[in-house]
Amino acid sequence: MQDTKERIIGLADQLIKTKGFNAFSYKDISDPLEIKNAAIHYYFPTKTDLGVAVIDTEIERFKSHTAKWSNMPEDKQLKQLFETFSRKHKEGLVCLMGTLSPDYKTFPEPLQEKVAAMSAAFAEWTAQCLENGRKKAIFFFDGDPYDRALLVLSNLLASLLMSRVMGVRTFGKITGQLFKDLTTAHKQE
Amino acid sequence: MQDTKERIIGLADQLIKTKGFNAFSYKDISDPLEIKNAAIHYYFPTKTDLGVAVIDTEIERFKSHTAKWSNMPEDKQLKQLFETFSRKHKEGLVCLMGTLSPDYKTFPEPLQEKVAAMSAAFAEWTAQCLENGRKKAIFFFDGDPYDRALLVLSNLLASLLMSRVMGVRTFGKITGQLFKDLTTAHKQE
DNA sequence: TTGTTTACTTACTTACAAGTAAGTAACTTT
DNA sequence: AAAGTTACTTACTTGTAAGTAAGTAAACAA
Numbered sequence: 001m002q003d004t005k006e007r008i009i010g011l012a013d014q015l016i017k018t019k020g021f022n023a024f025s026y027k028d029i030s031d032p033l034e035i036k037n038a039a040i041h042y043y044f045p046t047k048t049d050l051g052v053a054v055i056d057t058e059i060e061r062f063k064s065h066t067a068k069w070s071n072m073p074e075d076k077q078l079k080q081l082f083e084t085f086s087r088k089h090k091e092g093l094v095c096l097m098g099t100l101s102p103d104y105k106t107f108p109e110p111l112q113e114k115v116a117a118m119s120a121a122f123a124e125w126t127a128q129c130l131e132n133g134r135k136k137a138i139f140f141f142d143g144d145p146y147d148r149a150l151l152v153l154s155n156l157l158a159s160l161l162m163s164r165v166m167g168v169r170t171f172g173k174i175t176g177q178l179f180k181d182l183t184t185a186h187k188q189e
Numbered sequence: 190m191q192d193t194k195e196r197i198i199g200l201a202d203q204l205i206k207t208k209g210f211n212a213f214s215y216k217d218i219s220d221p222l223e224i225k226n227a228a229i230h231y232y233f234p235t236k237t238d239l240g241v242a243v244i245d246t247e248i249e250r251f252k253s254h255t256a257k258w259s260n261m262p263e264d265k266q267l268k269q270l271f272e273t274f275s276r277k278h279k280e281g282l283v284c285l286m287g288t289l290s291p292d293y294k295t296f297p298e299p300l301q302e303k304v305a306a307m308s309a310a311f312a313e314w315t316a317q318c319l320e321n322g323r324k325k326a327i328f329f330f331d332g333d334p335y336d337r338a339l340l341v342l343s344n345l346l347a348s349l350l351m352s353r354v355m356g357v358r359t360f361g362k363i364t365g366q367l368f369k370d371l372t373t374a375h376k377q378e
Numbered sequence: 379t380t381g382t383t384t385a386c387t388t389a390c391t392t393a394c395a396a397g398t399a400a401g402t403a404a405c406t407t408t
Numbered sequence: 409a410a411a412g413t414t415a416c417t418t419a420c421t422t423g424t425a426a427g428t429a430a431g432t433a434a435a436c437a438a
Contacts, residue, residue: 020209037427104354143369158342
């Protein structure tokens, strides 16, 4: 039964996105799945291994999503990215980068590396999308597309975090204004 | 000796900004200060009390800073805000909002309330600064000043988080582009 | 049919976390 | 001088965390 393994990853993913990596425990997984904590260690010898598996799953999910969008115009592609964040927002979750980056320094190296790889994948895709979109006059922005991608991702990441504290409307306020900025040719004065 | 109390708050502040609230322990404080963990409980009966004290100190610091800047032109005021984040960045720290918001749901109510109060203070000041600056044609941006303030704060918060994972240059790339955007009258196409 | 692998459980260990009760030395007030 | 009060320490409790060694029942393979 690979089923149990995938359920463990799925629950760990949820727990990381609600409580944070250091704050969830094996009991939070073994209780609802009605297994013993040793069963988790059977699949993932250490908590680090489990963390790595969760991130790997996220990277794969991202790659398969973006592959599906690749024939859309760039503004639609970016909208799709916004949509994945919006879905997390509706479930009261934050993104993996958002939870994992504050705790980053407490992680053992293999986990740090995975987090870095994930962030690189996000940034590269977004930079490419923005660059292509600007060439086609779909997007309008100053500066290097990679730098702009960092701004966009920083807004998406933080909008989920801030929504937790400042209320659910915060997400829409940030992402709405952000998308408008990128797709508006001129600023009025 | 109020000295010990302040040293505990100072170290807790550092620890929250490096490891996160749930990941630091009383030992991380009692060892370097060469006191016993019971001494921390003497001043702060619970970890929540300590967290609240750290946030209160941060709010006071913010209020006294902004009060000092109040006669500057708005772009200088905002630059000062950026500078406070830049200082944290140089020390390898993130901001309190950045660490505390992912763990928010694991906090007891009094701590949640303090985090919310802190975020409100930041947002209100920034919104006011942006609104005043736009009236004087120092800043140029579309939309509601409060919404724009959320974008600015989200970029500042996330730039510290992302720098941890994606390298120290990330901070400058995000904040540099952000400031340019706000102080540029027109976008070129 | 015997042996091996898979997918766990049982039953523990070690470590460390937050928190507390009771004591104490030094200083302060009456 | 006696009685607090302050600022701790000593010594402990309780709970929970990650992790492990050894066992087992069922499926599968030789």
